[in-house]
Structures are given as structure tokens and as C-alpha cells.
Amino acid sequence: MSTDILTQYSGIPEPSLVHHVRAIRDKAFKLFPYPCIGLYSFLAFSIARSPQYPEILRRLKDGEALLDLGCCFGQDLRRLVFDGAPPSSLTGVELEQGFLDLGYELLLDRGRFCVPLIAGDFFGPVPGLREGSFDMVHVAFFFHLFSWDEQVEAVAKALQLLKPKKGSMLFGRQVRVEKAGAIKHPASRSGEMFWHNVKSWTGLIALVSKQVGVEVDCQVVCYEGGNQRSTEAVKMMRFVVVLSQSPA
Incomplete structure (x- = not known):
């Protein structure tokens, strides 16, 4: 390709x-x-x-x-x-x-x-x-560059850029780890990144969508990826977050 x-x-x-x-x-x-x-x-x-x-x-x-x-x-x-x-x-x-x-x-x-x-x-x-x-x-390969709090802010802003109608979609991919948590990393603006597993990522989406006031359907597909020079093997996830109904 x-x-x-x-x-x-x-x-x-x-x-x-x-x-x-x-x-x-x-x-x-x-x-x-x-x-x-x-x-x-x-x-x-x-x-x-x-x-x-x-x-x-x-x-x-x-x-x-x-x-x-x-x-x-x-x-x-x-x-x-x-x-x-x-x-x-x-x-x-x-x-x-x-x-x-x-x-x-x-x-x-x-x-x-x-x-x-x-x-x-x-x-x-x-x-x-x-x-x-x-x-x-x-x-x-964007959200995982930031801390938890920064990701909350970024996901909220991304959802707010979507047209407020059923079917509007936020989608992409990022690293995935077995044990979610913060890591120190020089490529982060704050010096810290939060890397997700499926549970933590869907939890963040649920939290932010509630804050923004939209109902969403979040789907995650896991797959194998490269190693990003971490002490823990890094895998990948694709995510699709779809507005399930227009905001009131």
C-alpha cells in the first residue's frame, strides 16, 4: 500500500x-x-x-x-x-x-x-x-502521548468538534498495554504518558462523554504492534467512538 x-x-x-x-x-x-x-x-x-x-x-x-x-x-x-x-x-x-x-x-x-x-x-x-x-x-498515535488529565481534555475537545448528530465518529489507534498506568517518557509534553488497556480506555471514554453530554458507542479491537522501547511489551488497539444519538 x-x-x-x-x-x-x-x-x-x-x-x-x-x-x-x-x-x-x-x-x-x-x-x-x-x-x-x-x-x-x-x-x-x-x-x-x-x-x-x-x-x-x-x-x-x-x-x-x-x-x-x-x-x-x-x-x-x-x-x-x-x-x-x-x-x-x-x-x-x-x-x-x-x-x-x-x-x-x-x-x-x-x-x-x-x-x-x-x-x-x-x-x-x-x-x-x-x-x-x-x-x-x-x-x-496521539492520545497516548499525554497524561490522563491531558487525555481527558483532548478527548473532550475532539468529541466537541464532532457534529452533534447520530453517527458522528471519533476513531483511530494507539498503544495498548496489559496493565494501564502512567509512564515517564521524554516524548511527552509533561514528561508523563498514560498508556491504556481496553478497560481503562473505555472507562476514559465513558467519563469524558458523560462530561461532554453525549451518548456514545465505543468499540475497541486489539492487535499486535511493535515494541516502543518499553520494559513492557507494547501492543495496539483500534477504537471507534460513535455518537449513538443526537444530544438533547
């Missing part, structure tokens, strides 16, 4: 792929050493691996709007466009402007990729993000 988009969308000759991708990865890792950058996780095109992907594409083609939160290089947005989603239905937000710039270098599409990419801190005001603006919010 990654080879297709890099050769067909970006026009990178196949013999040059490894050198090209490694050079971008190395630049990004110097900007900020996220483990997922070092492990080339951006080549997974997370959104296209979602079981809901056919539904997501259909909804976008029908005019619904999607936000990719913590979009890194914007690679998942390129995947959507490559697969036929209208750019006008898409928006990306990323803290690091440098990652957005590297996305154009990675995919060689500066001047022709017209999806709005916004650099901003999600915990502060971000221009262009208004409550109730999106039908779908995609969040990959």
Missing part, C-alpha cells in the same frame, strides 16, 4: 524509495524523536487499515467532513485523496509545522495537494477548528 502511493501518487522511482523515505524519517526524527517516527509508522497509512475505511470513503464522497488530528506528515490525508476522497472534505492539524513541511517532501506534492493543513497546539485555540464542524475525527 505504501509503495503504491509513493510510486503512483508521488512518482518516486522504486529504486529510490528506500533512500528517499529514510532521508525524510531522519529529518523528522531530528525535529522530535517520536518512537513512531523512528519505526516508520507513518508508512502504515493508518486510516486505510481501519475496518471502517470503505464507509469513511463513502461518507467523504457524499460530502461529509473529516479532521485528521495529529496528522504528522499528512500521509493519511494523501491516502484518502489517492483513493478518491474530495480534498474539500478534509482538514489536518499538527503541532509541528516542520512535520507538515516534510510531508510535502515525502510525497512530492507541494503546489498540488490542496487539503488545509493547520499547524497549532490542540490544547490551545487552533484557527479553523470550530465545535460541531466535523462528521469524523481521525486520531492515530
